Amino acid sequence: MAKNDEVKRGTFPVNGMMCAVCAGVVEKTAGEVEGVTEAAVNFAAMSLTIAWNPKSTDPQIVSQAIAKAGFEMIVEDDEDDAIALQEQQEQTLYRQMRRKVWTAWAITLPLSVVCMSGLTFPGHGWAMMLLSLVVMVVCGGHFYVSGEKNALRLTPNMDTLVALSTIVSFLFSLFNTIFPDYWHSKGLDSALYYEASAMIVAFVLTGKLMETRARHSTGSAIRSLMGLQPKLATQLLDDGTTRVSKLSTLRPGDRIIVAPGDRIAVDGIVDDGHSSVDESMLTGESLPIDKGVRSVVSAGTLNISNPLTVRVQQVGRNTLLGQIIDSVKSAQGSKAPVQRIVDKVSAVFVPIVVGLSVVTFCAWLALGGELSLAVLSAVSVLVIACPCALGLATPTAIMVGIGKGAQHHVMIKDATALEQLAHIDLVAIDKTGTLTEGQPMVTDVMWVEGQQTESLSIIHLLERGSSHPLAKAICNWAEQYDFSPIEITDIDHAAGLGVFATIDSGRHWIGSQAMAEMMHCTVDSTARAYIDASLAAGKGVVLYGCDDRLMAVFALSDRLKDDAKHAVDYLRKENIEVALLTGDNRLTAEVVAEECDINEVEAQMLPAAKRDYIASRRNEGKRVAMIGDGVNDSVALAEADVSIAMGTGSDIAMNAAQVTIIDGRLSRLPFAIRLSRQTIRTIRQNLFWAFLYNVIGIPVAAGLLYPSLGIMLNPMIASAAMAFSSVCVVSNSLRLKYKK
Amino acid sequence: MKFKTNAMCMGCVAAIRRSISDITNPADWEFDLNSDDKTMSYIGSEPLSDDVADQVENAIRVAGFKISRL
Incomplete structure (x- = not known):
């Protein structure tokens, strides 16, 4: 079967089916639509799965047919399709580019071997002309379009440099191929430079390919953010029945039911039910929040324990999540493109070279030289001035830098980040999961009546079945001691308070302070002071007791990462400011900040506030890295300016960031900054070698040695210098790998 | 006017009502799901022309249900 006849498949919710006959009707209706090859209703799931030929129909048409039969088939918005289409186009573009890069190298490598070894065979000039022409036109065609555009705008960039140098070398070589004896007859020497054209195109294309890959992955941040937003919601109608509704049909005031384990689809207020909700994606708060009637819930957050009925307040783009998506989109769009080092160099370099070439031409004529000599000199200047070393300078250093980063668990997706990181003035650090472990741990325990092994068994038993992070932390804590596990099956949960079970002597419970009150537990002054002190230190408190007696108090907090202080110290030593940004409360934030000596603390920040903070610091002229x-x-x-994500966090942060620290260790940050500085230094050194070659090559090409020594761009010198400068640049880049 | 249908539940009834809403007022039709024939009867005040009855019958067939005049 041809590829474009491929059948698409999809499953869609259907409303209104109440019996097998309804299901049959829906199935039959869908199956009769032209272009639908298969239709099957899953009555239990209230869904319809169809296979269709995209050429002759689409789910929207099927949906209309089903609507005519009296049922409602829900087809999701086209937005997803549009994004998928865009992604597909980007993918195609990327693959196209990758093919070009491979083709360019496949031709360039043999070409340069032949050229540099000085091998000749009959017709070898023509063969090389054809090969380099293929590389230039097929692989590097777009350089000439963009290079010309930028040259006309008088803003020469890398593309202009590439276009100019390759065209000049090519045309010069072509002339020499057609009239091999022309310069000889004038008593001059010349050579072929086809491989230089091909080499420049191949290298610069490779650099562009890396850039495209980086850009593509930032787009996926938005896609995964949108993945947090459910497309459908279970609407609770006034007559008590439910139906699956498209988000776009929901209005403020409608009610929806959110099952445990589902993401909440809207911003709204809890109408009925009691549950804990994981809001970490919005607030960064690692503990689930208890939600009861009248609590506010946000779209994209995860309902954990019990069903909730939510009254809709905001839908879609108006929700907090919707605003985050919009902000990410606009922040990515508005960020000024970083001007690459090569572009900066090109902007100065291109006019100078062209100027020098003109000066050479005029000088020869003014000094009474022959026209042919003047032309040869002028062209030689252009040819020699755009060596591949200049094209190699940045890409090789960056390739080696990225490779070294990867070996040390620092994944650099965007080469510009590697250039920028060296110049950072301020690092904004998120608290939960970045500076801290992101998981609460038991830090202190106070035993009211002394510790008993039996208590450990009971505590472990009570907390074992719970998925609450505090319970898990206590379980982990208990497991480091020796105790004999006991088996009791009837453990009761008090929603939002804690758990309890009846064991031999009495009712054992573990939970919040509210739980203690419910058990009429008396807390003496020592324990009270301990609890208050722990709370004041920004810790969470869990109580354990039997009947109305308090047995133990656990203090838990999110621990600082081992290497957090070390990393912050390094930044301060390098005169880089550090700011702590967190969605958590001020108290917790300040305790953490104090532990690692951070003076600047911004607490209770919503995502937009973090963005505004960074934007305002950037407006002050600071270069800001966010981690x-x-x-x-x-x-x-x-x-x-530079974004760094922790590989232990969410995929979305990783997609949005240019750099990912895979193992989540904060000490990788100083390494990354050092690496960036070394890379920049290597690039500068490379440019120096490339220019050194020019400083030697250009005067020779211009014919400065001709009057005294009779040397006119000796091809031997030219190619030796070219090879030497390339080797210098490449080996200098490789040296980066072994630097400490 | 009475029809025999294969409607089995209120879902079918709602579907049938929607499928004929362009032709006639769906409220003018009464369903008896307890009867053996699952009947659908006209209870409107206006007399029903044969032409409209045919259209109703067709629309329900197009919607995928079985229907025959009693």
Whole structure:
């Protein structure tokens, strides 16, 4: 079967089916639509799966047919399709480019071997002309379009340099191929430079390919953010029945039911039910929040324990999540493109070279030289001035830098980040999961009546079945001691308070202070002071007791990462400011900040506030790096000059960031900054070698040695110098790998 | 006017009502799902022309249900 006849498949919710006959009707209706090859209703799931030929129909048409039969088939918005289409186009573009790069290298490598070894065979000039022409036109065609555009705008960039140098070398070589004896007859020497054209195109294309790959992955941040937003919601109608509704049909005031394990689709207020909700993607708060009637819930957050009925307040783009998506989009779009070092160099270099060439031409004529000599000199200047060393300078250093980063668990997706990181003035650090472990741990325990092994068994038993992070932390804590596990099956949960079970002597419970009150537990003054002190230190408190007696108090907090202080110290030593940004409360934030000596603390920040903070610091002229791990950091990441994500955090942050620290260790940050500085230094050194070659090559090409020594761009000298400068640049880049 | 249908539940009834809403007022039709024939009867005040009855019958068939005049 041809590829474009491929059948698409999809499953869609259908409303209104109440019995097997309804299901049959829906199935039959869908199956009769032209272009639908298969239709099957899953009555239990209230869904219809169809296979269709995209050429002759689409789900929208099937949906209309089903609507005519009296049922409602829900087809999701086209937005997803549009994004998928865009992604597909980007993919095609990327693959096209990759093919070009491979083709360019496949031709360039043999070409340069032949050229540099000085091998000749009959017709070898023509063969090389054809090969380099293929590389230039097929692989590098777009350089000439863009190079010309920029030259006309008087803003020469890398493309202009590539276009100019390759065209001149090519035309010069072509002339020499057609009239091999022309310069000889004038008593001059010349050579072929086809491989230089091909080599420049191949190298620069490789650099562009790396850039495209980086850009593509930032787009996927928005896609995964949108993945947090459910497309459908279970609407609770006034007559008590439910139906699956498209989000776009929901209005403020409608009610929806959110099952445990589902993401909440809207911003709204809890109408009925009691559950804990994981809001970490919005606030960065690692603990689930208890939600009861009248609590506010946000779209994209995860309902964990019990069903909730939510009254809709905001839908779609108006929700907090919708605003985050919009901000990430606009931050990515508005960020000024970083001007690459090569572009900066080209802007100065191109006019100078062209100027020198003109000066050479005029000088020869003025000095009474022959016209042919003047032309040869002028062209030689152009040819020799655009060596591949200049094209090699940046890409090789960056390739080696990225490779070295990867060996040390620092994944650099965007080469510009490697250039920027060296110049950072301010690092904004997210708290939860970046500076801290992101998981609460038991830090202190106070035993009211002394510790008993039996208590450990009971505590472990009570907390074992719970998925609450505090319970998990206590379980982990208990497991480091020796105790004999006991088996009791009837453990009761008090929603939002804690758990309890009846064991031999009495009712054992573990939970919040509210739980203690419910058990009429008396807390003496020592324990009270301990609890208050722990709370004041920004810790969470869990109580354990039996009947009305308090047995133990656990203090838990999110621990600082081992290497957090070390990393912050390094930054301060390098005169880089450090700011702590967090969605958490001020108290917790300040305790953490104090532990690692951070003076600047911004607490209770919503995602947009983090972005505004970074934007305002950037407006002050500071170059800001943001390092974070959560969905709530993605907007700030997109806004920052350099964005770094923790590989232990959410995919969305990683997609939004240019750099990912795979193992989440903060000490990789100093390494990354050092690496960036070394890379920049290597690039500068490379440019120096490339220019050194020019400083030697250009005067010779211009014919400065001709009057005294009779040397006129000896091809031997030219190619030796070219090879030497390329080798210098490449080996200098490789040296980066072994630097400490 | 009475028809025999294969409607089995209120879902079918709602679907049938929607499928004929362009031709006639769906409220003018009464369903008896307890009867053996699952009947659908006209209870409107205006007399029903044969032409409209045919259209109703067709629309329901197009919607995928079985229907025959009693």
